[in-house]
Amino acid sequence: MNIQISERAERFLRQKIGSKSSPVRLVFDSEGCGCGVNGIPALWILPAQDEHDMIIHSNGVPFVMGRVHAIYFEENLYLDLEEGFPSFRLSGDSQLYGQNIRLLDKRED
Template sequence: MNIQITNKAKDMLNELGLKSEKNILLLEYETDGCGCVVNGVSQLVELPEIELTDQDLIIETTPAPFRVAIKKRVEWIYDNNLKIDFSDGANMFQLKSLNEMLNPRMTFKPSAI
């Protein structure tokens, strides 16, 4: 799996203060209230890397120094090549694949630390 972070998304993550040297972006797949695991919603959550567990999988990401992780239990949901972008019009992050728009309004939760 590979995740590309566009320049727009990278600039916004920097503007939001992502501490890429010690934190990681968890591509969280939220299913609460969705009824079924395939109806979940992706969101970006900034976490200290030390909070990752053996249930998390670090994904190859371009460009460095950003790192993204996902939960192993939902890896099957995503395509092999993903793109995290930022929409100025919606003022939101977006998650895309070559085949579809997975989340056109993806939220970002900054780390509390």
């Protein structure tokens, strides 16, 4: 799996991650969305990669994903920062996964 990160999205991510080498996890978050096939994409900054994570090849910031979430996403993904908002737009070759995707810092949880 690959994710192409725009320059402005990468700058924003690096600013939020800071000097720590923390990966960003792409999640298909189904909590509170009904059944397991209903969900929304989310981005979480993690303290470390989990043993069940797979690496997503990126052109910048390190990304990972839980292997069970891979079925919800295409092989090639594109991440951009929404103009004027602290949120992201995630798309693939054939669809838009979401706009207004928030970045949550899970290092303190």
